[in-house]
Every structure is written in structure tokens, then in C-alpha cells.
Amino acid sequence: MAEEKLDTKIRREQLAEAAMSLVASQGLRGLSLAAVAQRVGLVPSAIYRHFKNKEELLRAVIDRVEQRLLANVALARKETEDPLEQLQGILMRHIRFIREGRAVPRIIFAEDAHAGNLERRQRVLKVVGLYMGAVGDIIRQAQSEGRIRSECDPPTLAMLLLGIIVPAGILWHLTDGRFDVTRHAQRAWQLFLAACAVEKPTRSHANAHSRRRRRKP
């Protein structure tokens, strides 16, 4: 019963995946059903066998982005117990998404994602809220462990982390992948640490390279 419409679901996922990929490369507004259909080797009208209309397809895309974002957080949390390393993991995973052209932020955090449709905007807002909330939780945990200065506002810090990702993705796209997002993320991460992390080991030099995998209380 859970599998009886397996083919349908596979098609739905194929279409949603294709749509997400196209949105990632051309923006929400640039998405055409014809392009989506072509991606999976179908004719445009066939999409209506799996989605009521374009709006429902977009909803599926946003759902997909949501689960990918939250999976991102979950994975990073599983990888290490150090909240700072978790944050870094989230950052670097995002950067990898960008490099692979599957830039999630391009969908959710793109400016044009929201113009127009109100319901969609609220949906996007909810996803962003969930994500930022999850990041905020890690930050709070880091504060309780004395790793992040307690005066720092978690939501602000979460947005600052996002602020490393979003412009980097934009520049990456602008330069057709020539902008080195990885290097930027590493440098920005050092600045992020300098902004909020407790303890300053060297002070004069911020060569915190390979300080990973050291903490396990």
C-alpha cells in the first residue's frame, strides 16, 4: 500500500529533482515546465499526470530543499559533538552544494523566490526559520559549552553564517564557477570564529588550520 504507486512517486521525484536543479541554475522565475519535462524525457503536458499545476511542482521543490537543508544539519551534527565543528560542517556542506551547482541557497535564499505568490513566500519563510532555528540551536549549545561568547545573539550569528554562504554562491555563479568558494569559506570561517568564539590561542596569527577532531569530552 505504501508502495502501490511507486512508479508515480518515482516520476514525482524525478520531476521535482529536475525542477530543483533547473531552479538552482535559472531561478524560480526562470523555471519552465517544458524544460523540466525535457530533463526527464517527457512531454510538457505529462507533468500534469503527477502534479496538479506548476505551483504544486514548486511546492515539491521547496519540500525537497527543506529536507536537504535539514539533512545537512543532521549530518553535520552526527559527524562530531563539537558544536563549532558542526557549524563548520554545515558551512562546508553548503559550499559543496554550491560547487556542485546544486546550490540550495540559490533556491531558498534567492531574492526572486518570493515575489508574487504569498503562500509560497510563507512556506519559504517557514523553511528558512526551521533551518536558522536549527543553526541557532547549535550556537546556543556552543554557548552553554563555553565555546561561543554568551553575549552573541544566536539568530544574528546564524544569519552571519548564512552571510558567508549566500554572497559566495552569488559570486560563484557570476563568475561561472571561477570564484573559489572553498577558499573564501575557509577564510570567512576564521573570521566567524574570531567574531564569536571564546578563547584566543595565538592572537597574532589565525592559522587555525587542522584544528579539527581534537575534542571529545
Added chain:
Amino acid sequence: MAEEKLDTKIRREQLAEAAMSLVASQGLRGLSLAAVAQRVGLVPSAIYRHFKNKEELLRAVIDRVEQRLLANVALARKETEDPLEQLQGILMRHIRFIREGRAVPRIIFAEDAHAGNLERRQRVLKVVGLYMGAVGDIIRQAQSEGRIRSECDPPTLAMLLLGIIVPAGILWHLTDGRFDVTRHAQRAWQLFLAACAVEKPTRSHANAHSRRRRRKP
């Protein structure tokens, strides 16, 4: 001779201004000539008396954004000689743009600004480069004055500053202006200072309120 086509230029500016405003609210892809024409009380086809086609209108919009961004920097530089205050001025001016719905970043730094047209993307890249370069210059100056730690990479810092602005603008739009961009910018600015500024006056509390207008060597 310079004024003989004044009316034309006025119309051109009206149209470009209207287009910029519409792009700011609906994204580059969402811009329709009909909407632009309506804004200035014209009929769509009238636009072609002032612009060769839509692409040229978009170019005018980007030009406008460029001059606004650089004017932003120039004003901030004129206001004070303290490079840190200049950076803060740039940040806050951007935030004001966002609050006023004339969000420049929404145009230049929006993800969808570039999909498709190659020439436009290069143009946008150039504008971004100019802007970031100008910010980078200020940062370098701050470093030479010993206000910003010399190990900090100026371009990275410039992008971090941008990273305060862009996500804030996105959230502002997502929440229909309910997200308090000003408060966020102030908090994020404190974090920015913590990340790169030399000297830590209070350390425990970052209440750097109203520390403006004090330096004049």
C-alpha cells in the same frame, strides 16, 4: 547641446528609475515592460522611443545601481575619516535602502540577475567588483591605520560585510518588512568588529553605541 534632449533624458531616467524600483520588488526576471510603462503613465510601446529594447533598459538599470552603490561609498567616505565608521556608514546606508524598498542588493546581488544573458552577467560582475574593490580599499586603509587586524583578507572581509546585508534583505522581503533589519545590522556590525577590529575596549560587553564622530586626527 548638452540639454537639447533634456525631455528625452528625463523620460529615460523616469523609465530607468521605475524599472529599477520594479526590479527591486520583483526581480530582474519579473520585470515587464508593461509594468514599467504603467509606472510612468505611458503605454508599453512608448518605451521604445527611449530604449532600443528591454535589454538596453536593463543596462540602464544596472548603470543606475552602479552609480548608486558608488555614491553610497563616496558619501560614507566623506562623512568621516575613520575607515571603520566609513564601513559602518556603508552598511547602514544599505540597510536604509532595504527598509525603503529600494533595495539595491536585490538587483545586483540577487541570484537571478545573471541567469541567461552573458553580457549582462559580466556587466553585473564588473559592478560588484568595483563596489567590493572600493570596500576593500577602505579595509586596507583601516589596516594601514592599525584599526583592522592585518592578517584579515580584505576581499573576504568585504564579502563578509556584504553577507550582513544580503540575507538581511532577503529576510526583510520574506517577512514583508517585519524583520528588523536595522537591529540585525547593528548586532552583526558588532560581530564584524569583533572579527577583524584591533583593540578590544570592554571585552565583556559590546555596547559600542554612539561611538561615532570622535576621531579627527
Added chain:
DNA sequence: GCCAATTGTGAACGTATAATCACAATAGCG
């Protein structure tokens, strides 16, 4: 005040795209 250039208008065209529908192919099931 008249003429010519400029600017504005409405109709029209081509194209892209979302959506519908009747019909064909296919798959699952007895």
C-alpha cells in the same frame, strides 16, 4: 502660427508558456 522632429498611441504579430483534452500506449491484475 507653421513645419518638422520628437514623443505617444493603439493595433497587430510572433513567441513562450501554463493548462486542458481527447486519444494512444502501457502496465498491473484477474
Added chain:
DNA sequence: CGCTATTGTGATTATACGTTCACAATTGGC
């Protein structure tokens, strides 16, 4: 195998948009 429901197709419609064009209104200089 044969039936039925599901899935895919091609034609079609409606709409929005960029663009062009012939013509009208307006404006500026003589």
C-alpha cells in the same frame, strides 16, 4: 489473454510579453 486504470502524447487554447508599425499628438525653433 483481455480488461481497466494509469501514464504519456499531440493538438489546442488562453494568456502574457516583447516588439514593430502606421498614425496621432506634442513640442521647439523659425
